[in-house]
Amino acid sequence: MEKLIGPEQVDAFWGKSHRDLENFICTKPIKGWEGEDIRSLGEIVWSSSTILLDQHTEEESWRHLVLFPLHLLILSVDEEKQMFIYQGLLPLSGISVRILRKNTFEITGSMFESRIIVCSNEEEFRIWMSHLPRRVKKASLYRPQIQQKLAMLIPCDETWKRQELEKYLLQNPIQGWEGTPIQHLGNIVYLSIVQIRFAHSQRFEERIMVLFPDDLVILSTDDQKTTVQYEGRLPTQSIRALERSARVGHLEFEITGEMMEPVKVSCAKPGEYKKWFFHLQKPDYSINTLPFNRERPPCLPKKRKSCHY
CATH class of the missing domain: 2.30.29.30 (Pleckstrin-homology domain (PH domain)/Phosphotyrosine-binding domain (PTB))
Incomplete structure (x- = not known):
């Protein structure tokens, strides 16, 4: 059974230092993670455990946030099994960061619902505010280069x-x-x-x-x-x-x-x-x-006004 832990525990979790814990994230299996190796996201810029506050239900949940150069990874922790659990991966490009109150900030974006993040103390908040807005800005500036790269790859005839x-x-x-x-x-x-x-x-x-x-x-x-x-x-x-x-x-x-x-x-x-x-x-x-999964019916291509389908 999943057991979530708080930020005061996770940095010393399993007897690991902060650096060892980041290495653990990059080298050990993360439950629910699939696809490319997590190391393809680049070097970890910063990570720590915070509270995620649901602005609709006002429910609180402990989450371990991992900041990469172009993404923000959200994890929960299974203390009994000593492993992290994947909860989401947000691209930094297009994200907005807004300070709400003491030790609290909000991130919003066009591809996800806004998230309110409460840091465990003033020092953690200061570190996040020194890294996250700067990385968001860099990701946004990097976006035109990414767009140019896409144009170079189509048609993908090689x-x-x-x-x-x-x-x-x-x-x-x-x-x-x-x-x-x-x-x-x-x-x-x-x-x-x-x-x-x-x-x-x-x-x-x-x-x-x-x-x-x-x-x-x-x-x-x-x-x-x-x-x-x-x-x-x-x-x-x-x-x-x-x-x-x-x-x-x-x-x-x-x-x-x-x-x-x-x-x-x-x-x-x-x-x-x-x-x-x-x-x-x-x-x-x-x-x-043919076998057919009734729990997930086919998702047909969407009709858009600009097209003739």
């Missing part, structure tokens, strides 16, 4: 571009993202830029299609290739690929499944077509017989 685009998607905000953070969907199986056309649409549109072990994620970019937008997610266990290329030289297949309209996908290269078809093709039996 192996190194595909690898860098994978890192970009796992480390930067995705507008409109819903549900489980993308970092925790597992390792990326395959990714490429494709053209997609839905049953009710008359034209293909460019999309980034990202395959995880249990999910197929569909993303788009703005015209300037500076931001990534979430379009939808499909559970891989309830979809399949059917060949639909009726003409020579056309690399098209159709994604079908329960509770969704068919989606036609067009690939730019034969190699991409083969890989997508290999990963998504299922044995030739009725889709209705």
Whole structure:
């Protein structure tokens, strides 16, 4: 059973110094953490245990906050099992920090509900205020460079571009993202830029299609290739690929499944077509017989006013 501890305990927790505790975070398993190694977030700038105050319910909970150069990691602590538990990862880009009262500050952002943080003492508060606002400012200044990097990676027609685009998607905000953070969907199986056309649409549109072990994620970019937008997610266990290329030289297949309209996908290269078809093709039996998780129905790509779906 999870047992949360307070800030006066955690810095000396398990007989470890503050530095040893940070090393423990980076080298030992964190319950609930999936995806890339936590060390990919960079060096820890500062960490300490604080109180997170829910402004709606006014409930308090102890949380261990870990500040990285571009992210803020939120953990709880299981004292009995001697391990940390993942509670959230917030990108610093776009965050606002506001001092509320003694030893208390608030962080707000477009991708999460505001959080009120109460430090254990004046010294902890001073350290957070010396690091966090400065790191938020640096992350915001770094954002244009990140946007330029995205434009360089699309189209990802080379192996190194595909690898860098994978890192970009796992480390930067995705507008409109819903549900489980993308970092925790597992390792990326395959990714490429494709053209997609839905049953009710008359034209293909460019999309980034990202395959995880249990999910197929569909993303788009703005015209300037500076931001990534979430379009939808499909559970891989309830979809399949059917060949639909009726003409020579056309690399098209159709994604079908329960509770969704068919989606036609067009690939730019034969190699991409083969890989997508290999990963998504299922044995030739009725889709209705495929196992389906009723607790998580397919999340179809969202309809937006600016599109014609």
